[in-house]
Amino acid sequence: MLNPIEIIPGVIFYSHLTASRKEVAAFLGHSTLILMVNGQLTFETSSQKTTLQKGDILLVGKNQLAQLRKTPSDEGSYETIVIILQEELLRKIALEEQIEITEKYIGPVNMLIPSNDFMRGYFQSVIPYVRHQDEKINNAMGMIKVREGVQLLLHTLPSLRNLLFDFSIHHKIDLRKFMLSNYHINVPIEKFAQLTGRSLAAFKRDFNKVFDAAPRHWLLEKRLTEARHLIEKKHKKPSAIYLDLGFESLSHFSRTFRKMFGKAPSEI
Incomplete structure (x- = not known):
C-alpha cells in the first residue's frame, strides 16, 4: 500500500x-x-x-x-x-x-x-x-x-x-536564528530560502555573509558536530539520532561521520 x-x-x-x-x-x-x-x-x-x-x-x-x-x-x-x-x-x-x-x-x-x-x-x-x-x-x-x-x-x-486568510508576503527573517533552530530538518536548500523570505541566490549570498560557508557544507558540518556531541556527551546511539539530524539512512550517516572525524560513530 x-x-x-x-x-x-x-x-x-x-x-x-x-x-x-x-x-x-x-x-x-x-x-x-x-x-x-x-x-x-x-x-x-x-x-x-x-x-x-x-x-x-x-x-x-x-x-x-x-x-x-x-x-x-x-x-x-x-x-x-x-x-x-x-x-x-x-x-x-x-x-x-x-x-x-x-x-x-x-x-x-x-x-x-x-x-x-x-x-x-x-x-x-x-x-x-x-x-x-x-x-x-x-x-x-x-x-x-x-x-x-x-x-x-x-x-x-x-x-x-x-x-x-493572511496572504501577506513574508519579509526576510533572521537567517542565523532560523538556521540554528532548523538545521536538523532534511529539506532542500530551496525550502530554507523560501521560508526565510529570500530567493535562492539571495539566500546563498546572505548565508555566506552570516556563516562564512556555503549552506550545504555548513549543514553537513553542523549536523555531524551535533551528532558527535550527542554520542560522546549524551551517550546516544547512532541509530537513535541519525533521522533527527536530517540523515536519510544510518549507512549514509556513518559514511559521512567517518569521513569528517576519521572514525565510525560506533568507535567514538
Whole structure:
C-alpha cells in the first residue's frame, strides 16, 4: 500500500502505517487539517511541539518545517486523514465572501481544534472518500469538502480567519536564528530560502555573509558536530539520532561521520 494515499490529488490524503515508529521531515507549504484516526503523531517545529492522540484534530499553519513522529497504536495501526487547505482556494473564498483581515493573528500557528458535533460529522463525511479509493472522485467534489472544512473551522474558532486568510508576503527573517533552530530538518536548500523570505541566490549570498560557508557544507558540518556531541556527551546511539539530524539512512550517516572525524560513530 502506498503511503500516504492521495484521495483527491493534492487535497485529501489518507495515511496508514502498520510498521514501527516512523520519523520524517516535512515542509508544509499550505495550511493543513489533520485528523488522528488511530495511533499517535508528534508534530514538532522550532517553536512548538504537539502530540495528537486518537480523535484529535490539528490545524497546521502554512510555510513551516516540521519533524513528524508517527507511532502505531497498541493494536499496530496508525491512520490519519489530511486535508490541504490550498492557498488558491482560500483566496477564492476570501474574494467570494468578502473576507477581510481585521487584525494580525497572534495565536499559535499550530493548534488543536476543539472537537464538536460539527467537526466530528465533517470528518465522518470524508470517510467514504477514503473507503472508496478506486472510484474516481473529481476535484470539484474534493474542493466542496475543503470549503466545508474551512467554514466549520471559522464557526468553531472565528479568530482563525486572521490566520487562514493572511496572504501577506513574508519579509526576510533572521537567517542565523532560523538556521540554528532548523538545521536538523532534511529539506532542500530551496525550502530554507523560501521560508526565510529570500530567493535562492539571495539566500546563498546572505548565508555566506552570516556563516562564512556555503549552506550545504555548513549543514553537513553542523549536523555531524551535533551528532558527535550527542554520542560522546549524551551517550546516544547512532541509530537513535541519525533521522533527527536530517540523515536519510544510518549507512549514509556513518559514511559521512567517518569521513569528517576519521572514525565510525560506533568507535567514538
